[in-house]
Amino acid sequence: MKIILTSIGTRGDMEPFLAIGEILKAHGHHVICLFPEQFRPLAEDSGFEFISLGSKFIKLLDSPEGRIAMGGGKFGIKKLKAYIKLISIQSDANKEMIIKQEACIEKQKPDRIIHHPKAIYPILWGIENKGKTTLIIPVPYMHYVKGHAHMVFNKNYGTFINKLTYKLVNFGLIKSVTYSQKWLQNKDRTSTTKKIHEALSKNNVIYTISPSLFKPPEYWKNNLKVLGFHERNKTRHWTPSQDLQQFLKDNSKIVCITFGSMINEHPKKNTELIIKTLERNKISAIITTGSGGLIKPKNYNNERILFVKKIPYDWLFPKMYAVIHHGGSGTTHMALKYGCANLIIPHFADQYVWNKIIHKKGTGPLGMDISKITLQNLEPKVIDLLENINYKRNAEKLSKEIQKENFVNEIHNAITN
Numbered sequence: 226m227k228i229i230l231t232s233i234g235t236r237g238d239m240e241p242f243l244a245i246g247e248i249l250k251a252h253g254h255h256v257i258c259l260f261p262e263q264f265r266p267l268a269e270d271s272g273f274e275f276i277s278l279g280s281k282f283i284k285l286l287d288s289p290e291g292r293i294a295m296g297g298g299k300f301g302i303k304k305l306k307a308y309i310k311l312i313s314i315q316s317d318a319n320k321e322m323i324i325k326q327e328a329c330i331e332k333q334k335p336d337r338i339i340h341h342p343k344a345i346y347p348i349l350w351g352i353e354n355k356g357k358t359t360l361i362i363p364v365p366y367m368h369y370v371k372g373h374a375h376m377v378f379n380k381n382y383g384t385f386i387n388k389l390t391y392k393l394v395n396f397g398l399i400k401s402v403t404y405s406q407k408w409l410q411n412k413d414r415t416s417t418t419k420k421i422h423e424a425l426s427k428n429n430v431i432y433t434i435s436p437s438l439f440k441p442p443e444y445w446k447n448n449l450k451v452l453g454f455h456e457r458n459k460t461r462h463w464t465p466s467q468d469l470q471q472f473l474k475d476n477s478k479i480v481c482i483t484f485g486s487m488i489n490e491h492p493k494k495n496t497e498l499i500i501k502t503l504e505r506n507k508i509s510a511i512i513t514t515g516s517g518g519l520i521k522p523k524n525y526n527n528e529r530i531l532f533v534k535k536i537p538y539d540w541l542f543p544k545m546y547a548v549i550h551h552g553g554s555g556t557t558h559m560a561l562k563y564g565c566a567n568l569i570i571p572h573f574a575d576q577y578v579w580n581k582i583i584h585k586k587g588t589g590p591l592g593m594d595i596s597k598i599t600l601q602n603l604e605p606k607v608i609d610l611l612e613n614i615n616y617k618r619n620a621e622k623l624s625k626e627i628q629k630e631n632f633v634n635e636i637h638n639a640i641t642n
Contacts (some may be wrong), residue, residue, distance in 0.1 A: 459537035484518030550578030
C-alpha cells in the first residue's frame with residue numbers, strides 16, 4: 226500500500242508518525258511523510274520519502290507571539306493579545322498547508338492516510354474514501370471520558386460541563402474544517418457540516434498512549450483505540466561524544482533536564498534558576514538546550530553539569546536517575562519507559578495533564594508552570610524528586626509494564642484493514 230503520514234506541530238507531533246511509519250515500512254508499505262519543512266531530516270533519516278508542507282507554521286510558533294502563547298502562565302491580557310495576533314497571522318500558514326496537503330494527496334493517490342488532528346485536508350478526503358483515514362492522537366482526553374473535561378480545559382467541572390467541553394472543541398474543529406474549504410483548488414471536494422461531523426465521529430482513531438497511563442473506557446466506540454506508545458530508533462546515525470561518555474563515568478545519580486521543542490519568554494533566567502538549584506545541592510545533570518527553552522551560560526560548574534544541543538532519549542534515559550522536563554507526551558512516555566523519576570514543568574496544553582498523571586502514578590512530585598518557577602518553589606521539588614525513593618521505585622514498576630506492551634500488529638491491522 227501507499228500510505229501518507231501527515232502531521233503539523235512541533236517535533237513531538239512528528240515522532241509518533243515516524244514510529245508508526247517504521248512499523249508500516251517493515252510490513253512492506255510505501256510510506257510518504259507530509260510534514261513541515263524543518264522535519265525533512267527526521268523523515269529522511271528513517272528512510273521515508275518526504276514532501277514539504279512549507280515552513281510558515283513553525284515560524285509562527287517561534288515568533289514573539291508564539292513564545293508568549295506557549296510560554297505558560299495564566300490567560301491574562303498579555304497572552305490574550307498574543308493569541309489574537311497569532312490568529313490574525315495564522316491564516317496564511319493554514320492556507321499554505323491545506324493547499325499543499327491537497328496537492329500532494331491528489332497527486333499521490335494514497336491507499337491510506339494517517340493524520341494529526343491539525344491536518345485538515347485528510348478529514349475531507351476521508352468523507353469520499355471511507356475507512357481509509359486514521360487519526361493519530363498522542364494525548365489523552367480528546368474523546369469523552371467520565372470525570373474529565375476535554376484535554377484543552379484540563380479540569381473536572383462535573384458531568385454536564387465536562388460533556389459540554391468536548392462538544393465545544395468538536396464544534397470548533399468542524400467550523401475550522403468548513404472554513405478551510407474555501408482554499409481548496411478542487412471545489413468539488415467541499416462538504417457539509419453534517420458530513421464533516423459524521424466523518425469525525427466515525428473515522429478510525431488511534432491514541433498512541435500506553436494503557437498503563439490512560440486506559441480506554443469500556444463505553445468508547447470500537448473506532449477509538451489506545452494502542453500504546455511507540456518510538457523509532459533515534460541512534461541509527463548518532464554516536465556519543467567522548468566528553469559525554471566521560472561525564473557519565475565521572476558522575477552518578479544524574480538528572481536529565483530538557484524542554485525539548487518548547488520555547489519560553491525567559492530562557493536565560495530559567496536556566497540560571499535551574500543551575501543554581503543544581504549547584505547548591507551538588508546535583509549532576511545533563512541539560513539539553515533543544516529549541517532554545519534552555520540556554521548554555523558562560524559560567525557554570527562543568528564538572529557536574531554538561532550542556533548538549535540534542536541527544537537521543539532512548540540512549541540517554543536508561544542512564545539517568547530522573548528527568549526534569551516540559552511534559553510532552555513522548556518525553557513523558559520515554560522517561561517512564563526507562564524507569565526515570567519525573568518532574569514536569571509544563572508550558573502548554575496537554576503537558577498540564579501529564580503533570581497530573583505522573584504525580585497520580587507516584588513517579589514524581591507535582592510540577593509548576595514554567596512561568597512560575599522560582600528558586601523557592603523549584604528547589605524543594607528537585608530535592609524531593611531525588612530523595613523520595615518511592616518515585617524511582619514506582620517509575621521502575623511502570624517501566625516494566627510499558628516495556629511489556631506490544632501493539633505492533635494491532636497498529637498495522639487497524640490502519641490497513
